[in-house]
Structure formats: C-alpha cells, structure tokens
Amino acid sequence: MKIHDSVSRLELVNITKQYPGCLANDNISITLMPGEIHALLGENGAGKSTLVKTIYGVVAPDKGDIIWDGKEVSIKSPSVARDLGIGMVFQHFSLFETLTVSQNIELCLSQVQLSKIGDLAGRITQLSKEYGLNVKPSRYVHSLSIGERQRVEIMRCLVQSVKLLILDEPTSVLTPQEVAGLFDVLRTLSKEGCSILFISHKLHEVTEVCHRATILRGGKVVDTCVPNEETPASIAKMMVGDLAEQDAGYAKKEGKEDLLSVNNLSLPSKQPFGTALKNINFELKSGEILGIAGVAGNGQDELMAIISGEDNRNVKRALSLCEQDIGHLHAGERRKLGMAYVPEERLGRGAVPDMSLTENTLLTHSEGFIKNGLVEWQSIKTYTTALIAKYKIKCHGEFSEAKSLSGGNLQKFIMGREIGQNPKVLICAHPTWGVDVGAALAIHQALLELRDQGAAILLVSEDIDELFLLADRMSAVCDGHLSPVVKTQDTNIDQIGQWMAGTFINSKTAQTSEAKV
C-alpha cells in the first residue's frame, strides 16, 4: 500500500451504538490511512452497516470519537459527511426512479459544487469513460438494472471528488467482468490517495483488492489481518469459526417431468429502456436446478417478472405450470398453484419494509394461515419464529420490521419464507446476495433439499461460481435472448461467459423465430 501521508484519513475511537435489545457496535476502533483499501468483514448482523452508517452521518453513535484528517469531527448528517469528502454506496440504493441519472446526481450536489462542475452531463460522461463505468447521464433510473444503478451510485460519489469512499457489498450484483472493472476503479482511486472502506462477504475479492481488513463479530472487533497474506478459508475462520468445506461441489441431478414450460415467449419491454424478451423457450423439470447467467439488464428481470406474474400482461399460452396455462393468471393465483418467488430487490419487492416479519410471512403464505376469512395470527407467529430459528436470522423477534434487519438477514428471511412453502416451482434471483459464508451454505443446502424433494428451481444469478456450484443445467441471457440450455457438466465458465456476451445469438443454436404473445 502506498501511504500518502503520515496523518490518518479516518480514525474511529471506541464507537458504540445500542439499538433496543441489540448492541450493534461495541467500542469499535479502526484507523484508515489515505489510499488504503480496507475491508470490513463479519457475519450477517455483526455490525458492519451500522458502523459505516455512523461514518456517513446516517446513524448517531451513543459513544466514541471520529477523527478526520487529524481533527475531531461530529458527522451529524450525510451532507456533513459529503462536505468532508466522504461518499457512500449503500446496499439498498437511494435513487429516484423517475429521474434521470444526471438529475439524481445533481440532487446531492450543492450549488457551489454544481457551479464548479459546470456541465454535469459532460462530467459524468468523462468520468464514465475514465473509470469504465458506462453510465449514460440521460437515462431514466427506472430503466436501469441493479448493476447499472450501482454504477450510478458510484458515479455520484466520483463527481464529488471523494477522499473516502464507502462501499457496502459493492460486488454482490456485478458480473465477473464488472467486478474486475470496479476493482480497477478502486485501485485508481487508491493511487490518487482516496481511502476505501469496503464491506464484502466475497472473501477471495477481499484477498485480491484490500490492503487491510478488520473482522467484526457481535458488534466487536475480533481480529485484523492483511488479506493478501491470508486465504479466503483462513479469513472465514476468523469470521465465523470452523466451517464445513463449502466448495467441495454438490452432486448434479437429472430432472424428471416438465413442471414449468416457457414457449415462444416474446414480450416488448414495459420500460422505455428495458429489455424485450425474444422468443424464449425452455422447460424447467422437477428435481432440477436450472441456472440462468447473464450481465444485469439483459432481460433477467423481465423474464422473472413475467413468469412470477409480477408483470401482469397476459401472455396466453407462453407459460404453463404442470401442463396448465398460467400466462393469464395473476401472481397470487400462480402462488396457489405452487409457485414461489424471490425477486432481485429484497426490500420493497421481496418484503414490505414497514411490516413485521410475521406480516411479511402472511403476504406470501396467506393460503395456510387464513381460515374462514380470519387470519390465524398465533400460527403465523409460531411459523415465523421457527423460520427465524432455522435460518439463524438475527433480529429481535417475529415482530421486528423488515427494514430493521441487516441485508443478509433479510435475504435469509425471504429465502426461508419461500422455501418453507414447499413450492413445486421456485423462481429465485441471487439467493445468497449479501449473505455471509455460513448462511450461504445453509441456503445452498435448503435449495438442494428442495430440489431433491422434487421441486423445480430456476436460479437467476450473476454469480457464475454459485451457478456452477448449484445448477444441474445452465443457460445464459443476452439482450433478451436465451442461449441453449445444457447440462452443467457439459459446459464451462468460458462458454457461459461467451453466451453472456451474446455469441450464440446468430448461431444455428439460437432461438431466433419471432414472437407471439
């Protein structure tokens, strides 16, 4: 690491934050030097997000000092943080959907900053080129994929010339190529003297890019290390103790009868900049996991929305479940037939932020918990409590609001809730997004158990390693086209990578005939 200065950029001294019933940060002290890329690691609920929100002025600590460039400061709000030169990219993005990229970025700049920049759209385009972010200033945010939205958030920090960039799990929604691009951005920023605080559960990435790491457990600092002198396994051990071997590989299975059929599905995009689906055909069989890889924004969202019924356009016979046409049924009716769904966005679409976990469970389990028109609250509470115990979800109890859970814990809740319905067909995006290594293992096991009981699972993910680990058959989407579907053991990362880039589209194997909806 190149230390640019002898004065630390940021020093946290004994930061403590108590939530009702939970000591989220317990006397945490950390120092960051200029140009240092520092990883903050720990299990779900260890207190990482609380700590970074304290630095960004979103959470007020109960105790402790923050020293910035050698001087004690009080960061009472994000605007104070931004004035100091602190930028943050959250796990859940904070962009206005109905505004353009440029307008979103403008909103967080002061008049002084804006007049200094002058042509904001030009500056965005220039930075976009410089850092390889591919962010277009005139695009509306609602039309952007999750990966693209994240790049807008990073851009928002870059235009403000940050001195400390905080990234809360920045790579969980990126493709391998995008991750490599992001790391180039981080390395460049580091060389320019910008410090980076980086929360991640992907330990091989931490060993690749971070200069130092601090490990939290139960709100306390339990260890520190130099990641490139460690292995992902040794860091995992510091985080959660001994783990069963995760990457040993799981046995692949052959599916049996077709449960979900997608036939000649073509559909224009609902959004002006969305992706149209182009003659998609595949069968999802009982007892198999079918993985769909793809760069964010290539039609995955649209495909999942139309299959689940979230997109309520009538696609007639293009979809069938257990040989019954479902293209005209709404999402609730599809659930009654045995379909469960885990969308990409957990807060807002996977769970209602202001509702308790019990109420959120009721939303997708209403069948079992409503008798004679009355909600059986006691049963649903018992069920939710069991879910919390089974997936070791860290929260105060079944009455906790969804928004009070840490990102990984909410993901565990949503996955557990959907798997718990014993669905015939599970449609699932990013099953382990933001989930720590121990919990990811538990979710993998639960998915495999569900498959082995005969369910059909459609796994849409940008995490190729995870797809290769779990999927029995694989495919990729590019620009709304679906590649051929092949057995996982008959393909490799190279081929899937090429399909993600669209090499199959004009080949003989591409599904090219035109749409009927």
Ligand SMILES: Nc1ncnc2c1ncn2[C@@H]1O[C@H](COP(=O)(O)OP(=O)(O)OP(=O)(O)O)[C@@H](O)[C@H]1O
């Ligand atoms: N607003 C809140 N009200 C009550 N408890 C909260 C609130 N925010 C966080 N907590 C609790 O504080 C603890 C630490 O949460 P935090 O989000 O900091 O964890 P994390 O390490 O970032 O986890 P993850 O890796 O899952 O994102 C958790 O037990 C969480 O439930």
